[in-house]
Amino acid sequence: MATLRLDIVTPDRVVLGADVDYVGAAGVDGQFGVLPDHSPLLSALKIGDLYYRQGGEVKWAFVSGGFAEVSENKVTVLAEAAELAADIDVDRAEQAKARAEKRLKAPEPDTDTARAELALTRAIARLRVAAHR
Amino acid sequence: MPSLKDVKLQISGVGKTKQITRAMGMVASAKLRGAQNRIERFRPYAEKFNEMLDSLSGRTEEAAHPLLQAHGQPKTAVILLLTSDRGLCGGFNINLISAALSLAKSREEAGLSVRFICVGKKGRDAIRKTPYEIMESYGDVMGSFDFTLAARLGGKVSQLYAGCDADEVYLVYSEFASMTRQVPSTMAILPVTAAASEKKQDGASAECLYEPEAGALMAEFLPRYVNVQIYRGLLDNAASEHAARMASMDNATRNCDELINTLTLLYNKTRQATITNELIDIVGGANAQQSQ
Numbered sequence: 001m002a003t004l005r006l007d008i009v010t011p012d013r014v015v016l017g018a019d020v021d022y023v024g025a026a027g028v029d030g031q032f033g034v035l036p037d038h039s040p041l042l043s044a045l046k047i048g049d050l051y052y053r054q055g056g057e058v059k060w061a062f063v064s065g066g067f068a069e070v071s072e073n074k075v076t077v078l079a080e081a082a083e084l085a086a087d088i089d090v091d092r093a094e095q096a097k098a099r100a101e102k103r104l105k106a107p108e109p110d111t112d113t114a115r116a117e118l119a120l121t122r123a124i125a126r127l128r129v130a131a132h133r
Numbered sequence: 134m135p136s137l138k139d140v141k142l143q144i145s146g147v148g149k150t151k152q153i154t155r156a157m158g159m160v161a162s163a164k165l166r167g168a169q170n171r172i173e174r175f176r177p178y179a180e181k182f183n184e185m186l187d188s189l190s191g192r193t194e195e196a197a198h199p200l201l202q203a204h205g206q207p208k209t210a211v212i213l214l215l216t217s218d219r220g221l222c223g224g225f226n227i228n229l230i231s232a233a234l235s236l237a238k239s240r241e242e243a244g245l246s247v248r249f250i251c252v253g254k255k256g257r258d259a260i261r262k263t264p265y266e267i268m269e270s271y272g273d274v275m276g277s278f279d280f281t282l283a284a285r286l287g288g289k290v291s292q293l294y295a296g297c298d299a300d301e302v303y304l305v306y307s308e309f310a311s312m313t314r315q316v317p318s319t320m321a322i323l324p325v326t327a328a329a330s331e332k333k334q335d336g337a338s339a340e341c342l343y344e345p346e347a348g349a350l351m352a353e354f355l356p357r358y359v360n361v362q363i364y365r366g367l368l369d370n371a372a373s374e375h376a377a378r379m380a381s382m383d384n385a386t387r388n389c390d391e392l393i394n395t396l397t398l399l400y401n402k403t404r405q406a407t408i409t410n411e412l413i414d415i416v417g418g419a420n421a422q423q424s425q
Contacts, residue, residue: 009178011280011364012171027344028353042185043344044353067354069185071341078181080280080357 002036006052008061008077015082016061022053023075025068034070041070047121049129050077060085060132064122085133088126097123137407140400144393151389157221158382165375172309172368182361188341189351199295200355203324207300210240210247211268211293213286213363215306215370216256218275222374223381225307225315226255232317233305237265245301250286275371280364287360294323306366307373313380315373322362325355
């Protein structure tokens with residue numbers, strides 16, 4: 001069976017380059033899945049999780065927004081930050097979550113609420129992905 | 134003729150300077166390697182972004198976005214000047230600053246008012262001495278920056294541009310051409326120009342699915358594209374800074390060697406002369422006693 005080439009790229013490194021059977025990601029308009037021979041697609045991604053099937057095994061990764069491009073059996077994910085489930089620093093994510101929650105619960109005049117909400121979303125997504133390992 | 138003690142002191146002083154310059158050179162070359170690695174690792178990301186811009190702007194009519202449109206009557210130009218925080222890197226900062234100033238002058242002649250955003254202390258200090266306004270400056274960031282800095286700068290200029298507070302945005306940075314060549318460069322980052330896309334309007338990209346539709350996707354994409362451009366500038370600038378520092382420190386170390394050689398020669402000559410003088414004194418004294 002044909003496989004897909006999945007590349008996850010961030011500004012600092014190539015997080016993943018692997019041949020996989022299926023990719024599922026959270027687009028801004030909803031979840032979508034990519035199987036081999038998918039038609040060309042360019043989608044913006046939400047902060048959230050991405051999973052892929054590799055030889056019957058499902059693996060997870062965290063993606064902080066960005067874009068996914070599908071063409072000719074290649075899936076390229078461009079994100080400002082991305083981590084595989086195994087690489088996620090759970091303690092740090094917990095701390096970030098607590099910090100963001102505190103900020104949102106007791107906002108000070110100079111608190112950037114939008115930023116805190118984003119941080120919270122990221123932390124929750126990281127923890128959710130980390131739970132899959 | 135200088136005294137022996139003076140020359141000796143001078144030699145040891147130059148020796149200590151040499152130790153410092155050599156250490157700085159070594160640190161710079163290690164940092165340069167790191168900076169080059171970062172450029173390498175960033176390349177795939179940047180290339181993908183360019184490809185995406187091409188395929189997206191192939192459908193410009195439905196993807197018109199404020200960041201793509203040039204403003205009708207430009208009034209304000211913003212120059213994003215990247216320099217280093219520390220000196221001792223040869224002409225690196227001076228070249229960048231003069232490139233920025235000549236750009237500022239040409240924009241002024243075109244009837245625009247020029248404002249600066251400075252990254253790096255050296256640029257900020259230099260622009261402060263000119264009549265141009267500094268909107269924002271970032272110091273002590275070149276040592277350790279990541280994508281968030283580019284995102285912050287990009288967000289700032291995109292916001293200025295969208296709000297018509299800036300009609301042209303330029304990035305002045307040092308392009309890392311090779312270990313021995315760093316070119317001060319100017320890049321127009323806003324409005325975003327997708328000149329390369331004209332020739333790429335073939336069928337392949339037209340059949341692509343967009344999610345959300347192309348216009349909304351463009352709105353997500355363009356600000357990030359600006360960030361990518363700025364990050365590339367930052368990375369190149371960092372690599373150039375280290376390369377320039379390495380070269381100038383190598384030069385300094387070589388000069389120290391030369392100076393030590395000259396001084397050692399002087400020391401030996403002086404020592405010889407002193408001995409000769411003493412001998413003459415002794416022989417002269419002995420002769421005088423004998424002849425009495």
